[in-house]
Amino acid sequence: MKSKKNMSMKDIAQLCNVSVATVSRVINQNGRFSKETEKCVLDTISELGYETNMIARSLRIRKTESIGVLVPHLKNEFFASLVLNIENYFFDKGYSVFICNTNSEEKKERRYLKSLDAKEVDGIIYISGNANIPFAMLKRNIPIVCIDRAPCKAKSAAIIESDNYLGGFLATEKLIEKKCEKILVLNTNKEISSVQSRFKGYLDALKEYNVPVQKNLILDIGYSSFEKVKNNISELIQEGTFFDGIFATNDWLALGALHALKKHRVEVPNKVKIIGFDNTSLSKYSYPSITTINQDTKKLGTEASKCLLNFMENEKKRGPVHIVLPVQLIERETTQTQYFN
Secondary structure (H helix, E strand, O other), X not given: OOOHHHOOHHHHHHHHOOOXXXXXXXXXXXXXXXXXXXXXXXXXXXXXXXXXXXXXHHHHHOOOOEEEEEEOOOOOHHHHHHHHHHHHHHHHOOOEEEEEEOOOOHHHHHHHHHHHHHOOOOEEEEOOOOOOOOHHHOOOOOOEEEEOOOOOOOOOOEEEEEOHHHHHHXXXXXXXXXXXXXXXXXXXXOOOHHHHHHHHHHHHHXXXXXXXXXXXXXXXXXXXXXXXXXXXXXXXXHHOOOOOEEEEOOHHHHHHHHHHHHHOOOOOOOOOEEEEEEOOHHHHHOOOOOEEEEOOHHHHHHHHHHHHHHHHHOHHHOOOOEEEEOOEEEOOHHHOOOOOO
């Protein structure tokens, strides 16, 4: 008898008393076969340790059953949670997932795109740290789904995002309801569509409640850095700039602001109230805990994965898709009036 390593599809067919075509249908899970035949083939494959030749199979079906995921920062809990949900979804569907951490560097994004194209992945999920995503460099017309980003020059790509505008509005509205009159906004990279929407929500909430916009209370951090935010808030305090509320467009910015205020013995929330965005665990377990806007990362990951799978399985269904998921405000200690340090 042949060794397990040398077993072929033909050998499995003979052991199960079926045709090679039937074995192929069971392996590829297409066509018709009985439950009994499926059980026999799968049990035999398991017993023999048979592995299909994935390169030959991909050439035959013109698919590699793999996708790429580009993510700006895996250290960021929000992005890490998204990627985990995507990986779990596609693993259950029999796909391999190539995860590319770009550090929000455009050069890295371009290299990873080129590499994924060369690997002939069947699709890409893009969580970019840049506004201009270089899709034009792809040699193949493959489906692309963007999460929480609306790429400027790729109107045909699918976009799955949270209601960032509403999140910015709700956060600012809550601060106004808490009697804040000088609300500082902390922006990260303003070229990103999600940040632009959150900032617009902030501006429109001020307008709705007749609160004047003050340019000195609009702080653009660039790429978010905990230490950079601490230093910027410290500078404002030392300069004597007055503010009694902070809307941070992500939780890391909110935490940096909180630490700066603590350093200068500014009581939170008695003197200054803070609201972040994303509802990561650091907002829940900080001291005091941070009021924030919740994004449903599981839903974002699942909807993006479903959309990409649908595109990959049916080319005719590809086209502009824009799904906006609801957000909600989670109130914690940084806006609770009765909280004492």
